[in-house]
Amino acid sequence: LFVQYPAVFEFQDDAGYLAVAGDGQATLEITSVQNQGAKLLKNILEITGDGMKDAKTEYNPDAGTLLLRRVNPKEKTVYADLYLEAKSWLHHAALVYPESQENLYDPYLLYMLHSMTSNESAQG
Numbered sequence: 791l792f793v794q795y796p797a798v799f800e801f802q803d804d805a806g807y808l809a810v811a812g813d814g815q816a817t818l819e820i821t822s823v824q825n826q827g828a829k830l831l832k833n834i835l836e837i838t839g840d841g842m843k844d845a846k847t848e849y850n851p852d853a854g855t856l857l858l859r860r861v862n863p864k865e866k867t868v869y870a871d872l873y874l875e876a877k878s879w880l881h882h883a884a885l886v887y888p889e890s891q892e893n894l895y896d897p898y899l900l901y902m903l904h905s906m907t908s909n910e911s912a913q914g
Contacts (some may be wrong), residue, residue, distance in 0.1 A: 870896075
């Protein structure tokens, strides 16, 4: 998976695919799972949409992308999940940041989503 992300994130050598912002308050985790050719994005959208009516979504079935953004009011934390569904892989970038920093990270969400690309000949 290739995805462009804000330069404030630095990947941690000992944490695999986890990046932390310089101030330590925001994280970005990138994962990929094989989907065996199954179309999972619509299922994810339906499941999360039923459980989180206040979540904001941006779903493009033609591009195979989904952005799911929600706020936990008790924690005052934003959870943004970006998905790219390729033929054999489901790629996921998860951002978690304080609600107080939404003006810093929210403008990047759609940019990140549209920058996601997959090379299925690679490991993910």
